[in-house]
Amino acid sequence: xxPAPTIAARRGRRGVGGEGRAASLFLAPTLGGFTLFTLLPIxxxxxxxxxxxxxxxxxxxxxxxxxxxxxQDGAFLNSVVITLIFVVVxxxxxxxxxxGMAAWISPRIKGGSIYRLLFFIPVVTxxxxxxxxxxxxxxxxxxxxxxxxxVLGRHGPxxxxxxxxxxxxxxxxxxxxxxxxxxxxxxxxxxxxxxNVLDAAMIDGAGSVRRFFSIRLPMxxxxxxxxxxxxxxxxxxxxxxPYVLTSGGPNSATTTVVMYLYRQGFQYLNLGYxxxxxxxxxxxxxxxxxxxxxxxxxxxxYE
Amino acid sequence: MNSAARALASTQEERGQLAREASLAAxxxxxxxxxxxxxxxxxxxxxxxxxxxxxxLSTSLKPRAEVFxxxxxxxxxxxxxxxxxxxxxxxxxxxxxxxxxxxxxxxxVLVVASSVLSAYxxxxxxxxxxxxxxxxxxxxLMVPQEVVVIPMYLFMNAIGWVxxxxxxxxxxxxxxxxxxxxxxxxxxVPMELEEAARVDGASRLRVLxxxxxPVIRPTIAVLVVFTFVNYWNNFLWPLIVVNDPAxxxxxxxxxxxxxxxxxxxxxxxxxxxxxxxxxxxLSVVFQRRLVRGIAMSSGLGGR
Numbered sequence: 001x002x003p004a005p006t007i008a009a010r011r012g013r014r015g016v017g018g019e020g021r022a023a024s025l026f027l028a029p030t031l032g033g034f035t036l037f038t039l040l041p042i043x044x045x046x047x048x049x050x051x052x053x054x055x056x057x058x059x060x061x062x063x064x065x066x067x068x069x070x071x072q073d074g075a076f077l078n079s080v081v082i083t084l085i086f087v088v089v090x091x092x093x094x095x096x097x098x099x100g101m102a103a104w105i106s107p108r109i110k111g112g113s114i115y116r117l118l119f120f121i122p123v124v125t126x127x128x129x130x131x132x133x134x135x136x137x138x139x140x141x142x143x144x145x146x147x148x149x150x151v152l153g154r155h156g157p158x159x160x161x162x163x164x165x166x167x168x169x170x171x172x173x174x175x176x177x178x179x180x181x182x183x184x185x186x187x188x189x190x191x192x193x194x195x196n197v198l199d200a201a202m203i204d205g206a207g208s209v210r211r212f213f214s215i216r217l218p219m220x221x222x223x224x225x226x227x228x229x230x231x232x233x234x235x236x237x238x239x240x241x242p243y244v245l246t247s248g249g250p251n252s253a254t255t256t257v258v259m260y261l262y263r264q265g266f267q268y269l270n271l272g273y274x275x276x277x278x279x280x281x282x283x284x285x286x287x288x289x290x291x292x293x294x295x296x297x298x299x300x301x302y303e
Numbered sequence: 304m305n306s307a308a309r310a311l312a313s314t315q316e317e318r319g320q321l322a323r324e325a326s327l328a329a330x331x332x333x334x335x336x337x338x339x340x341x342x343x344x345x346x347x348x349x350x351x352x353x354x355x356x357x358x359x360l361s362t363s364l365k366p367r368a369e370v371f372x373x374x375x376x377x378x379x380x381x382x383x384x385x386x387x388x389x390x391x392x393x394x395x396x397x398x399x400x401x402x403x404x405x406x407x408x409x410x411x412v413l414v415v416a417s418s419v420l421s422a423y424x425x426x427x428x429x430x431x432x433x434x435x436x437x438x439x440x441x442x443x444l445m446v447p448q449e450v451v452v453i454p455m456y457l458f459m460n461a462i463g464w465v466x467x468x469x470x471x472x473x474x475x476x477x478x479x480x481x482x483x484x485x486x487x488x489x490x491x492v493p494m495e496l497e498e499a500a501r502v503d504g505a506s507r508l509r510v511l512x513x514x515x516x517p518v519i520r521p522t523i524a525v526l527v528v529f530t531f532v533n534y535w536n537n538f539l540w541p542l543i544v545v546n547d548p549a550x551x552x553x554x555x556x557x558x559x560x561x562x563x564x565x566x567x568x569x570x571x572x573x574x575x576x577x578x579x580x581x582x583x584x585l586s587v588v589f590q591r592r593l594v595r596g597i598a599m600s601s602g603l604g605g606r
Contacts, residue, residue: 109338126538126553129576129578132560132575136572141373146374150374189598234447
């Protein structure tokens with residue numbers, strides 16, 4: 001291979017300075033936009049959180065008062081608990097469901113890619129459209145209710161009208177909407193598991209269940225780690241589902257942290273307070289992903 | 304005698320052969336039966352999974368009086384194709400669709416253009432602090448949009464961008480995802496290709512546009528689909544930064560249908576169906592590339 005050294009030689013002669021100038025030109029649009037619209041808002045969210053900032057009016061600096069108030073704000077703490085319940089129920093169910101379906105729709109199934117595509121469709125369609133369809137299925141008089149009336153002879157439960165079942169409906173709707181993404185991640189991971197290793201295990205007498213848990217799962221653990229982290233992060237952001245499906249109700253039973261942030265900011269117009277909610281949300285996400293990241297050494301195997 | 308023994312032996316051999324073939328066939332038949340059963344169960348699962356979509360389509364074609372018929376029926380007394388015409392005049396849904404396309408297309412162009420340039424710098428040029436900068440870039444992937452919406456709104460307010468298209472497009476056009484995805488693809492393009500062109504005196508920009516970009520077109524397609532879908536579906540940000548029909552995007556328009564006290568469900572379902580079409584078509588067309596792109600982006604969670 002002769003070209004490699006010549007490239008390196010020419011690189012050396014041209015020097016770092018020349019490439020630095022070129023790099024700054026190529027990076028200018030992205031870095032400019034990134035600084036203005038990503039870095040500054042991140043710093044801004046911290047600064048705004050230290051103020052009382054009415055939508056119309058001048059901000060006043062109040063130090064950590066917003067945070068002190070937040071931790072005594074029953075409605076906020078309630079939204080944290082609801083978000084945590086959502087995360088704790090939704091994330092494991094999503095992972096088990098998508099992994100199970102990925103294993104089921106194996107290469108032996110005919111037309112597997114069509115099944116996967118159908119499961120993937122709700123992932124790309126607008127969340128608002130998905131949620132409004134589910135609302136029509138679940139409201140009194142809707143499909144669930146009238147099926148119950150026709151089959152069992154009595155009205156179905158008012159799923160969206162009761163605290164516990166309303167949150168369950170948000171979870172189920174989110175699962176329906178979101179698991180197709182992880183299904184694709186796990187499908188491509190499973191297809192990368194070497195057939196030779198699986199055949200060797202089969203000859204040694206490992207059954208299909210054993211092969212799945214002792215070979216396939218450890219071998220795709222990097223993908224499981226990725227899917228877990230991403231699903232965790234996005235599940236903390238749950239907003240459109242409760243906003244459309246239940247409007248956060250009944251009795252705030254589905255008011256998540258982001259819904260609370262939106263209400264404080266744009267219905268009660270307390271921008272400083274709302275920004276403090278955003279900062280707490282970020283700290284929560286950071287803490288949970290940090291724990292997942294630290295734990296990965298115990299169960300994630302890189303080849 | 305001899306011939307009789309030979310005849311006996313050969314029939315025994317044949318019988319053995321037959322028995323072996325029979326047991327093999329039985330095993331195959333069993334496996335095929337399980338396979339067929341699995342296929343039927345999977346098809347049933349997909350059908351149940353698709354019930355919300357099927358119900359949406361069915362309701363969108365019913366006369367208003369029959370939307371909540373009891374017992375529920377898949378088809379109304381007449382097929383109301385006219386519902387799909389009514390949505391365009393009931394609310395300015397055509398305007399919302401146009402706005403949505405404008406925002407999603409311009410946003411996608413901006414994301415692809417800036418990502419191609421910065422990915423080139425990160426994959427091909429050597430400059431001081433490159434890896435540190437790239438690390439900061441990737442770090443911000445952890446910060447969800449929800450955390451920064453408050454300062455971003457104040458920013459838009461300050462520069463007079465509230466109720467504008469640029470407010471819907473520009474703030475989310477410089478994220479790290481596109482740069483990361485295209486950088487990975489460019490790292491896989493052999494240097495030899497462009498070195499020859501550089502020796503012949505082509506500029507870096509020229510090399511990037513006419514040599515590297517065509518090679519990584521599949522990955523650019525993935526970025527196009529992801530970006531378009533994100534812009535098209537985004538709900539929280541338009542809800543915050545836009546409040547006039549001239550800039551309303553599709554999810555926001557759908558949510559306004561919902562706010563009405565007497566909901567025209569058959570029209571909402573028709574509009575929801577139409578709102579899903581663009582992203583569904585995109586993912587069907589780019590199905591294979593999407594799967595590969597998702598597999599690639601999951602490399603993000605790896606080492």
